Amino acid sequence: MKNNKQYLLLQQTDKKLEAFKDLKATVVPAKGWVNTFRTALKMSLRQLGNRLNIAPQSTKEIEEREANGTITLNSLRDVANAMDMQLVYGFVSKHESLEQMIGKRAKELATEIVMRTNNTMTLEDQQNSKERIEKAIAQKTNEIKSEMPKYLWD
Template sequence: MRNKHKLLIEQLDSKLAEFRGAATVTIPEKGWIHTIRTALNMTMDQLGTKLNKTKGAVQKIEEREATGQITIHKLQKVGKALNMKLVYGFVPEDETIENLINIQAEKLARKIVLRTHQTMTLEDQGISDKKINASITDLANEIKREMRKSLWD
């Protein structure tokens, strides 16, 4: 990986470290806004007053959130009205971004090496499994070093 990318990945992994192991959060069926509002025993009218919106507008906001059609900006506004902050982000499923890159680089390298090996085998020039694995490792390291855009194809 180029130094710039490597540094960026390390910084990002460091920032995301506190979220690793966090439980997956299931969104309530009616959405967070409705769930929190009702838990606070707040009416739509009361939330509407805080947002400078009508009861009907609050209902639409709740419906949009429940169906995933709400903007982050709107969620932030509602959060502020509820005296809460919006927490938003992505956490890699494979522990770190570096691991994600390693897995993708290995997949791409394996695809390239095995495709080449197949052609060579047809021409009766196949190589051993040990050499195939070494080639995959070498190519994966090269792909990571160069941070090829093809990594995500």
């Protein structure tokens, strides 16, 4: 990577993601976390509502919004505080690291670029060998990873 500052930021962010890796396998309860914790604490809708200064029906609506994915982080934070808990959220990468994610995307782009050029050359009866194409893709991938151009995520 040409930009040391960008590389350092990438490394630091990857380090922060490490804390969430074990959570990848966590399954969200069907009724949501609010309902699960409230039930585990043997807290009624009325009791949680009182702690939130809202009606029991509004508490039920919060649980429903969480279960269907339309709740806000502020609402979740309020509920967590009312249950003497802390809301923590983050992202879990589908890859081993952000560098791996960038590498995958760079290879996709490089393949697209090289194959576009190769198709033009094929039409002109100047087709490259498979080895040459693979080498060109690898070189273009490294170039894209190094420069991290703005079009990387287009």
